[in-house]
Every structure is written in C-alpha cells, then in structure tokens.
Amino acid sequence: MFAYIVKRLLAGLVVVVLISMAVFALFWFGPESPARPVCESKTGGKCTEERLANFEESLGYNNPIYEEYGKYVKGVFVGRELTVGTQKIDCDAPCLGYSFKNNTLVWDDLVKRMPATVSVAAGGAFLYLALGIPIGVAAARRRGSLTDKVLVSTFLVVSSVPYYLFALLAWIYCTLVFEIPVLGSSGYTPFTDNPWKWATGLLLPWLCLGLFGCTQYTRYTRGAMVEALSEDYIRTAKAKGLPASTVVYRHGLRSALVPVVTVFGIDLGVLLAGTIFTEKIFEIQGIGLWGLNAVGAKDLQVVAATALFGAVVMVVSNLLVDLVYSVLDPRVRLS
C-alpha cells in the first residue's frame, strides 16, 4: 500500500514536471516576447525597443530556456531572489514567481485565493452527491415509470444548457429580476470573518454548480443502480428476507457508488483547480478567476502557477480515487 502510494506520487511528480515544462515552453516560444506585457505595464504603455531589451535582460529571457527553467524549479523547492525592474525581492520556497500585474508574489496570491475556490468547490461537490445520488436512486427504483421519465428528461434539458448560460441566467433572475433576498447577496466572505455571510454569499453559486452538476450524477447513479439492482446478489438479498430498503441501499447502492465515486474524485479535482465560470459570474476572487485574468494580462507566472496547481490537484485526486476505490471494492488490489 505504502509502496503503491509512493510509486503513484512519483509518477504524479513526473506529470507535474512535464506540465510545468509545457507551460513554460509555451510562453517562452510564443509569438510575442514574454517580457513585452511586463514592459508595457511597467512603462505605462510606452514600451520602446530599448526598454523591452532591458526587461528581457533583467527578466532573464536572454538566457537559455533550460537555465531559466532550472531557476524556476529551484525557486519552487528552495526559494530564490527575484529581480523585478531595479528592486530585488526575496521569494521563499515554494516560490512560484512574481506577478508583475498584481505586484505580488504568486504563491501568496495562490494561498490567499485558495479558500474561496475550496469553499465554492466543496459546496458544489456536496450538492452533486447530495442531490444526484438520492434522485438517481429514486429514478432507478421506479425505472420506466412516469416519475423516472420526467426526472430523466428534465435533467437532460438542464444538462444540455451550457453551464455559463445556466449560471448567468440564475444570477440575473435571482439578483436583478426577482431580487431574492438570500440568493441575491452573492459574493465571497471568508468563513472566519462571518460564517453566515460566507454561507449566504456562496448559496447561489453552490446551487448553480450543484443543480447543474447533479444532473450527471443522477444519470450515473441511475445507470449504476439499474445495473446493480439487476445483479444476482440483489435477488439473493431479497431471498434472505431483507427489507426493501436494506436491499436497495446496503446491497444495491453500495455497488452502484463505486463508479460514481470514481467520477466524483475527478470532478472534485476539476472544481478545486478553479471554477472559472462560477467565479467569473459571481465575482468570487478564487483561483479560476485569477487564472482567467492572468491569461488576459499575459501574466506568465500566474498562468504557470494555476496550471501547476491544477496538475497537482488532479494527480492527488486521481490517487485518492484509486485509494478509495480499493477500499470500496475489496476485489481491487493495489500494486
């Protein structure tokens, strides 16, 4: 088990390194000098060729790429000293660079924005399961009935609307049109500042994520449940004289959850890596919005950091999925 985890983490590290290289290379070899956006911003749009050359020199873009990448990696593990314009900044490990746009250290921003994204993701993910699984089970138990058909087709309609449109409409109707009191006050307040405001501010984003995302969980759960309920061991459970609820939940749902958990692990990773649409529409200063703005501003270090962060989250969540899988299904042996 331990050896397996170590092996998977090492493999994950390789993935993360490759992704960081790819992101680094993408900007380095891009059509425009990576120093130009910095130069434009620092000189107030008066970036002459001469100034650009100075920036390129001071930012290290005249050095070979592997040397700069080496410095970057070194910064992540032991920290480094950054040169920004004329000043020198100590960047302690893990150093992900300096955002010229925000004039902050990237790691500090990442840490600062993480709680918002985690809050959004956790609430949304909770609703995925809390809504999706019971509705899926209900539909599977009444397979072929009117209830089942109504649920399945409603959810098909919901999930065929693009998410950004769904969230935007929800926001417009809840805040602008109907001015629903609790839902209207969306926005992020740290939990530690005011738990009530934290919850009410995130309620609408949670509901949007949850209602939209739960449709696919309903489908997964329904499908897995229909399959599980037709298994021989369900007939055995009934033949033992177990009550219907025990048969459905302890025997049926227990099996049906395995594929659902697998998908959920991946989805949770995706959510944690940044809920871009949700953060943008509800103005939540999380990692998704941060990354989106950085792409617009060509803020290389921030983009690289969000990509790296996403990669780490995905590697870890994949590993967790496999570990949970081995707990859920005793036939799975990790090696």
Add this chain to the structure above:
Amino acid sequence: MTQTSTPSTRLDTDDFLVVENLTVEFPTPDGPVRAVNDLSYSVGLGQTLGIVGESGSGKSVSSMAVLGLHDMQRTKITGSIRVGGQEIIGLDESGMRKIRGNSAAMIFQDALAALHPFYRVGAQLAEAYVVHHPSASKRDARRKAIEMLDRVGIPQPDKRVDDFPHQFSGGMRQRAMIAMGLINDPSLLIADEPTTALDVTVQAQILDLLQDLQREFNSAVIIITHDLGVVAEMADEVLVMYAGRCVEYGACKELLTHPEMPYTWGLLSSIPDVTADTNARLIPIPGNPPSLLDPPSGCSFHPRCAHTDKVPGALCATTLPELLPGGRGTSHLKRCHLANPDEVFAREVLAEIAPDMVEETSDDRA
C-alpha cells in the same frame, strides 16, 4: 409423498409446499408472456422434488414465485402457493419477508454472482441470520455463521468467515451459499441449479452435502436442474417442464425408467453416459424451445416431436393434452396424446440410446 385420492393429481394438500394451478405472466410490449402455465405440485418434508426442463421452460420462474421474488408490478401471478399451510399469493411484502430465508430459503446457481462481491462471506451469512433473529447479537450471528460454514465443510471456518467471496473457490462459494440458505433452518429449500457452474467432482460433493443436510434438517427440497443425472441422484419425484407447463410428473425411478412423454425421451436421449454402450447414440432434441409470446397450438412440444404421426388426426397440433395418468398407475402423470407411450419408448427410443437395456426393460414389463 403419499398417494392421492383423486387419480388425476399427485397433489397432497397436507404437504409442506403445495402449488396449485400456478400461472405466472409477464406483460411485455409484445404481449403477455406466460412463463408458467397451470402448474401444480407438492413437496413434503424430507422429500426432494426435481424440476427439469430446458432454459426458458419456467422452472426458475415458478420457484421464484414460491418466495415471491418477482417484481409484483411487472408480474401477474394466479393460482395458489401454500408454504406450511400459509397462502402466499397475495400476501403483502412484510408477510412475505417473514417467510423468505426463514421457513423457505433458496440457493442460486453461480454463487460468485449470487454473493455480494463487497461483503465478507461471514457478514452475508450473519445478515441472513440476524434479519430473522432480531434479538441476536453480532457475536451470536458470527458464531452461527462460523458454525454453518463448518457444517457445510469449509475448512478453518473461523478464519474463512472473514474472507470475501472472490477469495473462495467455486465449490466453497456454493457451500457458503448453501450455508446461507440453511442458516435459519428452513423447512423448504429451493436449489436453483446449484451445481451448474461447478466442475463434475465438486458437483458430486455439493449434491452429497445437500443430501446429508436434507436428512439432518428434514426439509422439503426442490432441486431445479436441466441435468437428469442430478435428478436421478437426488430426487424422490420428478416434474418435467416444457414451455411453462408440467408435461410429466412422477416418482423419480418410475419416471426415468418408464418415461411416457416424448420430451422426456428427448432429454434422456441427449445425456452422454460414460458407461454406455459405445454404439449408443446421443440424440439431441431437434429445433428450439418455442417462443412463449406465441406458443404453438395444441401440445407445445408438437413442432419438435418425432411421434406425432402415431396420434390419430392432427390432435397434437389442435388440442392441448391434459395432464393425466398414463398406463402405469395413477401417480405417474403425463401430458401426451400417445396411447401406448411405453411401447414406443422401448421400441424406438431405448433401442437407439441404450440397446443393451431393451432386453432388461422388456423383462421388467413382462
């Protein structure tokens, strides 16, 4: 089973399980499928009934009805099933639950699929015990599970009780399945093809085990199989099913030595036998089982029957023969128009499949 007073039926209404005129129908988009049609039989305590037939003949469907395992919203069941005197057709779910796994238990074929892959064997046994003994503690249930595993011949039951089904061998899984079926000491045990997924040596062990346990628990046993060898070994009585109907019903030895229905002949002709004359032929029944959506007119077996020419007129194709005693006493019922089945069997069937036995049988008849 005792002789019945009415000649046209073998039913003993005092038996532990009495099934009368059972009909099971599934409505489908293409029309109703009558999987079991007017089936009657009874099994007494300590007795074994073998139900034989091809896939789709209704043998499993009829016995699942005994435990009320069909989805009642998709199934129409009529007739009467009495378990220990209690009518179970129309019985509500909670009443049915008290019977299932308690006074009537079922063991299934393919124990790997029939046991839950995610729960330990012991936990699955204990669950079956606790549901009918709500006051039993966890430790009691575990002790009972170990005791039952020991009883069915699982070595080191106190260790294996914590294994998962996939850690058991095929034979052991079937033993565990049997242990689970017997854990509440049922008076009726239905074994649905209990040896189908096992290799031959293990099959024999499992059949021996079932016989031992039946003697010990004195339960009524129904063994569902398509294997006449299993029937010959286990059953006191045999019921042959075809297309949802009983086509022959009688005491085991009598029925297997003097079958009176061409379908039973077909089943007998298609069994390979290692000790048989090497000249003996293996004769499959031609054609396929009929669609229950659109069953043949008259006798369901007539399109595949080689002996319809011996029946006057087109009786086989027009009229469903009744289940009546043949020429060998009131306790051997058959559903066939043939007037002299015994003769035809000896002359045409036995001569093909076991020429050395023809002489014997003729002596026997004389």
